[in-house]
Amino acid sequence: MDDQMQVEFEKSKTGDKDERYEAYQHILKVTEQKVDWAYDVWDQLLNDLTHKDNHQRSRAAQYLANLAKSDPDMRIMEDFPKLWEVTKDGKFVTARHSLQSIWKVGIAGTPQKDMVMEYMIERFKDGTEEKNYTLIRNDILQNMRNLYDHLNDESIKQTALDLIDTVDDKKYSKKYMNIWK
Template structure:
């Protein structure tokens, strides 16, 4: 693995938040293209999903989602999906939300991954009503469907999102969700 990549990962533990955030952003940008070092960091990222630091859990989930999208030819994400998905239920709302907002990327890896993501997101939309801030969760899910549609042009994704929106009983939230798919 390149020294630069190692340094960026090392910087994530910096006390200087500017260095930490700059390194996070650079890594996310790098991961938007295929990389050859995925499996050099994969297991460490899986472990980080359970760290006590919420930022570390969120970053690990986001990195795994990004890596799964473009750089997971062994399809390890299929074995580790539930570990990543668990972070979308994190006790810290911001950590859970960051993971939920990133998880759609896994659907870019292939049809099996897309079907998995779609089923979990749709089920979560229907069952999150008793969670903290269910309207935010639902909004993030609809945005995820839109992002996945934008990346794949799979009309089925928008159709599912529209069906989910139609299930919403509150007119105010139904309107809000519709804005996410325009």
């Protein structure tokens, strides 16, 4: 990792509000593509998933999701449950930001896609007792749409449509279908 990226990671934790946000944006932009330094920060990001500061947890989750495509050793397959836990964070905004980025793990390869889909399907089906579960379901379906748009895998679309068919509330069923129009 070059010095500039090290500085960006440091700023994303310790800078003032504007510096943190700029560093966060920069890191997300850089990690949209494969990078060769993912493992330089991987373990620290795993640790930060349980950081006392919810902003740190959220950023760590988003960075790891982006870095999954830069993970030739497929560490994400073992570390994913830790990442997934942040999607259930006590701070709903942290949970939601983490959940909204989780689809990016799925573009790293077929095993990663299958794992992410499995977790999302289970949560969609079994998460109705969660607070704000309709928003969580919406995010899950949007994640599936993002995966579908990226991978053009018809099975993802069919899975999403099948899940929507299980929703009894017409208002939400219609809202969810709008994601697939």
